[in-house]
Amino acid sequence: MNDDSQHDPHAHLCSDHAGEGPTVWDLPVPLSLKQEWLRLETRRHFLGRTGKALAWAGLASILGRSLPTAFAGATSPAGLVPNFAPRAKRAIYLFMAGAPSQLETWDYKPGLASMFDQDLPESVRGGQVLTGMTSSQARLPVAPSPFGFKQYGKAGHWVSDLFPWTGKVADELTVIKSLYTEAINHEPAILQLTTGNMFSGKPSIGSWLSYGLGAVNDELPSFVVLTSKMPVTKNVQALSNRLWSSGFLSPEHAAVTLRPGGDPVLYLNNPEGVTRDVRRAMIDGVNAMNQDLFERVGDPEINARIAQYEMAFRMQTSVPELTDVSNEPSSTWDLYGEKAKERGTFAYNCLMARRLAERGVRFTQIFLRSWDTHGDLPGRIRLLAEDSDRPTYGLLTDLRRRGLLDDTLVIWGGEFGRTVYSQGGLKPDNFGRDHHPRCFSMWMAGAGMKPGLSYGETDDFSYNITRNPVHIRDLHATILHQFGLDHNKLTFKFQGLDQRLTGVLPAKVIHDLLA
């Protein structure tokens, strides 16, 4: 077939993909075959793999959009380039899954102390439909926080007694008290924060960054996820790779997860008797077969697979070097605490995040779960804070000392807020809080954020936002902005839309947050 077609003068007439990487149109086969292929391939993708978004990515690239629009028109010698000069080279996102209560953490409401067990005024609730977990409660009694708050630093952030260590670096923090979401349950809410959409199948922030900016260090993935051992194991929300998938983007933009126990990456070590050379030869063989398959069917997923084999091979040396903390000086343990020596703890993951940042990984997301305190809130949140407070301080301090915080964006927060009223029985030191999407708090630090700023306000019940609301879309637009990316320009054509992290609804960069 190829022999004939090489003499076919029309073999390339129909190709309008010059310079955009190989598609079937660039293969030396007759036009009629190409069209046949397109027809079959389209139908096969459509029928055979419906529901698997990656097939659409294949289609999208067949139809000529295999390059990210981020660098269409860029005159770069090296590929992916930000729209404008960035402030952040990398980010570390401390994701407090399960939703920490803003009332116990960053939204100090001293006025509530005198309102213990009083009913939440109907005017505050404003007829809001509650979740099934508290909608049948006879009363919605106000539960003041049992934890004291102190002002820290020059900026005077009010910091909960739960976070004495974080308080020491309060001046580094930009606290946002006015985030809101539409989601009232964990999975959609977490998805919305991690991927910009409540439905699964969209790329995560880290995938967008990898797609838009490429890697700094080719030896490691651009996007790494670390899940943490939990100090509390009640009301635990499942985590799944939906939260760090590449969605319709090419699979090499998905996160690589480092496991909290066992091998950090499964099957990373060669089995006994297999040397690195043997492994190399094996990968070369597999790649050659994949390349052959690619040349026959042109599916870009095959390219992604080849890339991942290569990445895995490189990670065989880069990951052991990454996770080997034996050379860390003793000052490291002073910062992060002794717990950082134990694999998989939040403290260990914070140390890993710093090591990843040093090595140029663009986006590291650490998940700490079980903040979903429907009952026994004071007891559980104390354990969670104890587990995470010092490592958080350690991470910020370490990044600052090493000169990394100037271009590393650190983000801390959960997926929504919690109610001011108690779920279930209310005692001064024992109560629960239900999900509350109308307001919640997060903080950011480093990489051009305005340190010491407290942004946005809620009413006296921390129920409704009274000043400067920030939607998750705005947060995402702001994060991308710090990476030098215009959230309206970082797009990928899929299902007839120029898809983007911030979706189709209006989103704005919150410039007031930026230094």
Add this chain to the structure above:
Amino acid sequence: MRPPDDFAASEPDQPTQRGSRLVVVLLGLIVVGGLAAAPMVWPADGQDRSTLALFFGRFHPLILHFPIALLALVPVLEVGGLFSRGRHLWASVGFVLWLATFSSILATLLGWLLAWAGGYSGDLVNAHMWSGCTLSLTSMLAALLRRTLVTRGWWSPGFLYPPTLVAALALLGWTAHQGGQLTHGEKYLEEHMPAPLRAWLGLPPVEKRSKPATARKATAETAVEAARGSFATAEITFFEDRIMPAMDRTCVTCHNPNKVKGGLRMDTFAELMKGGDSGPTIVPGDAAASELYRRITLPHDDEEFMPSGGKKPLSADETRWIELWIEAGASEIAGLSAFGEAPPKPVVAEVVLQAPDYRDRIAVLQAWEKTWGLRLVPVSQTATDGLIVRTASAPSRCTDDALAALAPLADLIVDAELARTAVTDRGLAAIAAWTNLRRLDLTQTAVTSSGLSAIAPLTRLELLNLTATGVQEAGLESFRARTDLKLYVEHAPAGAR
């Protein structure tokens, strides 16, 4: 050049044809004479007139393209006909030339209607009109002479055809240029003209936009005021700083000495205060009664709204400046300080060049990447934001030699990510030439205090990271002294690799 008998054979000179030619000539003379007379009888004087006349007049910008294209086609056809394969083209020349003549007459007529009814006046408008008339005439003359040439050969007045055609083409260019100046402003063509061409044409070098404003100040009134000593300081006047720039952009294109629409000029303070056909433009102290303020604050779709014709209206701030300025007496000399409550001038984001444009040196840049297996990454899509030296994938490849090899790109580098590389003090000597360097990361490298003295002259450096290096505090005084430099010297991770 042309065989004189080319068309003569097929078109014998018959009496009837002579008669018809006479009719054509007479008709043409009447039209041209009428055209010439009209501007004298009814000159374009800046009055707004009949809307029907204006309706037709506005077809001028459409019709004028016909004489331009048609007349320009004539030499193409003439030259094409010189070749044997293009001989047939000569058959069309006469037709095209007549068509050009008539469209030129029509365009001139419509142009005059536009000027007369549309409230245009001024030297440039008049000059444009006369050029248009002359062009029509010359074009017609060329057509007649060509006819003569074809029928009677070179030994006749027909030999004047080539120079007449050249003259018509020159006139065409000149007239079109005047028209362009009327529409787009007088400096439209020369504004972005390359300096050498300007010099060759004897044009003055590009002047700064603020110069005319300064020149404007030196009017008789200000001279008198100055003599009275009513302003002793050289404070910038509000009029010069805010009012005139706004008008320059919005109003002056139609209200200048060359295009005096509505009898109003707005290019100087005196002319502005003189007013136009609608009476005084500005009533000092009373914005509401001022014609200018009334016009600029009308709904944008109002017939009388200014600027008209879909030009970009004044901004809210500019409108407010004009209001405040009129209310305060419309003074030419009142200083900025007298208008404390006026909205501030928008701050134009200053484009700071971080480095020269790297695109000129793409080849050098790619060669370096290939040689050393390292990367040079643009900071952003703005090509003057500089380059990052990126080594994270293979820090060990980044040796002193690799850095020395960057010499041809030295001024492009704004950020050097050299953490964990093999760079030593010798490499620092190479870095000393990177004059635009803003950030330098030397974490975990073998550089020493003495080596660092080489980069002390890098005054643009904003961040210097010496974490886990052997650098001693003793060598850092010059860097410590710099308040604009972030310095990181954390020594702890001694054995870390």
